[in-house]
Amino acid sequence: MYGDLSNKLILEAKRAKQLRETSTSLASQLTPYQETFVRNILKEVEQLKQNAIFLHEEIVNETDPMQLKMKKCQYYVNFFAMERNKRCLLAYHKDRSDTMDSLCWDQQNLILNGGNGNKGNKHDATTLDNNNNNDDNDNDNNSNNIDNETFDINNLSHEEQVYIREYSKLITSLNGDEFADIDLNGSLVPPSEVFIDVRVLKDAGEIQTEYGVFNLIKDSQFFVRQSDVERLIQQGYLKKI
Amino acid sequence: MDIDDILADLDDTTNIPTSSSFNTSVFSINNNNNDSSITEENSILTEDDTLIGHHNNNTHKTDNNTTITFHPEKDYQELITTWRNERMAPEILHYPDNLIKRILYYVEQQIEYIEYLSLGFDNDSTSTDNNANRNVNTMYKDKKLSLLCMEAELERVKFVIRSYIRCRLSKIDRFAIYLHQLINLDDIGNDELSKSGLVSRTEYMYLVKHSELLLNHLHNTVLKHMHENLQAIDDNNGSIDMVTKPQLDNFVFIFVRGRNQNTNDNNNKKDKKETYVVHIDDEEIDLVTGGIYIIRYNVIKKYLEEGLVVLL
Structure with missing residues (x-):
């Protein structure tokens, strides 16, 4: 039918x-x-x-x-x-x-x-x-x-x-000029802490932040600024603990 | 998402006595040397919206008689209110162009200020002589805490803006065709649209581009195979209306803020609270200032636009 x-x-x-x-x-x-x-x-x-x-x-x-x-x-x-x-x-x-x-x-x-x-x-x-x-x-x-x-x-x-x-x-x-500082793609969960502990799930090489260079090797742990690693968490390289 | 949680979070730092909240720290951008003094008219914006560097604002102030003054604290409160209204309202609300511009300016300034502070401290701790070292160290620690609080507060403000814009964008997506009709109906061009104030220029660009993409996609997959009489995506003669429209008769929680939310200027009327009348069918309902009501959105729409009530 x-x-x-x-x-x-x-x-x-x-x-x-x-x-x-x-x-x-x-x-x-x-x-x-x-x-x-x-x-x-x-x-x-x-x-x-x-x-x-x-x-x-x-x-x-x-x-x-x-x-x-x-x-x-x-x-x-x-x-x-x-x-x-x-x-x-x-x-x-x-x-x-x-x-x-x-x-x-x-x-x-x-x-x-x-x-x-x-x-x-x-x-x-x-x-x-x-x-x-x-x-x-x-x-x-x-x-x-x-x-x-x-x-x-x-x-x-x-x-x-x-x-x-x-x-x-x-x-x-x-995300261009007007909201350059905001990063519209960021998390929609309200931030609670500036610095967080993260564990590396996949090798992601080195990242450059204001506080120096981190070498992201699998299973290592870092204490980093949340806004710096937001993207890597979204991509599944890091996990917040 | 629970609004209360968010607000509680936002209030967190303001409760820490040693910390400076976002508002106060914004103030201190402009008088770097006396942190504690908070004056209300720090930075100025000329009429054509070009921003003046904050270090020589005083001279400029005398030059230009027509300047707009910043009230970061008030703006911040307004941002929170606007954000809450937007999230709770069933339709898309007017875009507060100037407010967002100011807020973005504060954010930019704050980022610079934080950068300046963190760099400054680095210099201090390395280049001072031994006598002062101890003092500097304790000071460094103190500032470190406030720096942390400022950053946290900055992230929160950024979050609010992000959440606000994303909320608007999702509404634009949902009501894309409806908005198109609305805009075409009034025959508003791109330039006049931002004047009408419903959506910003960026948002308009997004609306046009996204619906174009979507229509192309739907046309290529479905519509081009259809009978010519059936190719419209906004017909409402047949069965169900194809255009998603905001449900204006949804219930919303409102708080009646009244005209003077801060001061009680009308001392003689103190015991008699101001009321606003709304009509539902034939019934008349008084909204008392300070009261909280659950009411249909379209009934209080005009009060919301005037800012007499806020959504919760």
């Missing part, structure tokens, strides 16, 4: 939403794009469109009032089915784009890194050295086999990849 596929798509969106709320791992934030569903729905829409054109012609040529009524009825049902499909498709895509938006805000660098090399590093508050870049490339090569925290760009459709990249750029440009 018309609209059944759309229903399935909406169910899929609901499931993805539930998964987002219950799971914290980055990989489960965006489920794979349901390309077959979408394509089949679009096929259905195409068919409905042909029907509509056909019915429209019939209505114009119909003279018998009883028949006309029936045809019109058919036409409307047809039309509503199209509209329903459209709304469902839009809802699914909007839901995904909203998720991508929030991912962009929280995990900006990760997304860009997952997508194409190390573009993201240029927005970094703390400069990471070459070691780190090599690390990132390694992660990219063997994707999510090793690292569950790596964002998998393959879950997105081609259009979505374009969208997410453009949106990341937009966010970066917002």
